[in-house]
Amino acid sequence: MTEKKNWDRRSFLRKAGQATCTLALGGIAYRIVGQHLDEETAGPRSRYVWQIDPDKCTNCGKCETACVRTPSAVKAVNDQKKCSCCVVCYGHIKNKQIESEKIMSDGERVCPHDAVTRKNFSGGKDGYFIYDIDHDKCTGCGKCAEACTDKGTKSMFLIIRPDLCLNCNSCDIARICPEDAIDRLYIGPEDDFKGIYELEYGQNDMNEYGA
Numbered sequence: 001m002t003e004k005k006n007w008d009r010r011s012f013l014r015k016a017g018q019a020t021c022t023l024a025l026g027g028i029a030y031r032i033v034g035q036h037l038d039e040e041t042a043g044p045r046s047r048y049v050w051q052i053d054p055d056k057c058t059n060c061g062k063c064e065t066a067c068v069r070t071p072s073a074v075k076a077v078n079d080q081k082k083c084s085c086c087v088v089c090y091g092h093i094k095n096k097q098i099e100s101e102k103i104m105s106d107g108e109r110v111c112p113h114d115a116v117t118r119k120n121f122s123g124g125k126d127g128y129f130i131y132d133i134d135h136d137k138c139t140g141c142g143k144c145a146e147a148c149t150d151k152g153t154k155s156m157f158l159i160i161r162p163d164l165c166l167n168c169n170s171c172d173i174a175r176i177c178p179e180d181a182i183d184r185l186y187i188g189p190e191d192d193f194k195g196i197y198e199l200e201y202g203q204n205d206m207n208e209y210g211a
């Protein structure tokens, strides 16, 4: 049984990693690309984007309303490489004592728009779960990221989606951010947020415990 669970865990992490490239865009853009691209040598399609430094951001909530776009170009993401995939997630529901089979029906949601989704990957109702953010519902309030940062693994954080951002000359959020957490980064076209990704799971893996 333990061996089966360990295998499921490894399989899960491997497959989840395949879906992480776009989920971790904020981290990629800030932590990696920003350090490697040189304006002098980068290709002609390279450009500047506004991005949030997840190490400075305190999820204060201003990103939701300060952006010139409504809803905001800021969205939450969940880095699957950092997420513990727990039965109960701090960024998903508030009541941690709830029985696992009641989570989908009885749990009080952290997100005011119920944008944090939960799907079972393996191991039945007490197995491993994928937590993701529905960007059609997310308004960038940061509540899920705040809970995950305070009590979880810090896998949830806010990003500015380059495909939604108007790339204003002066970002309104950057001007009012109390943590000075927004910078302009130089990125290449290969680092654009794709917005759509597919988890390569079999239908049987996403079972009746799914969101």
Ligand code: SF4
Binding pocket: 052, 056, 057, 058, 059, 060, 061, 062, 063, 142, 158, 173, 176, 177, 178, 179, 180, 181, 182
């Ligand atoms: S305004 Fe700054 S600190 Fe507040 S949520 Fe946005 S980036 Fe984070």
Ligand code: SF4
Binding pocket: 075, 076, 110, 111, 112, 113, 114, 115, 116, 133, 134, 137, 138, 139, 140, 141, 142, 143, 144, 145
């Ligand atoms: S809690 Fe806020 S930031 Fe998180 S998914 Fe919901 S609307 Fe988006």
Ligand code: SF4
Binding pocket: 050, 066, 067, 068, 069, 073, 074, 160, 164, 165, 166, 167, 168, 170, 171, 172, 173, 174
């Ligand atoms: S640059 Fe403009 S559109 Fe982009 S996040 Fe800032 S205010 Fe919003």
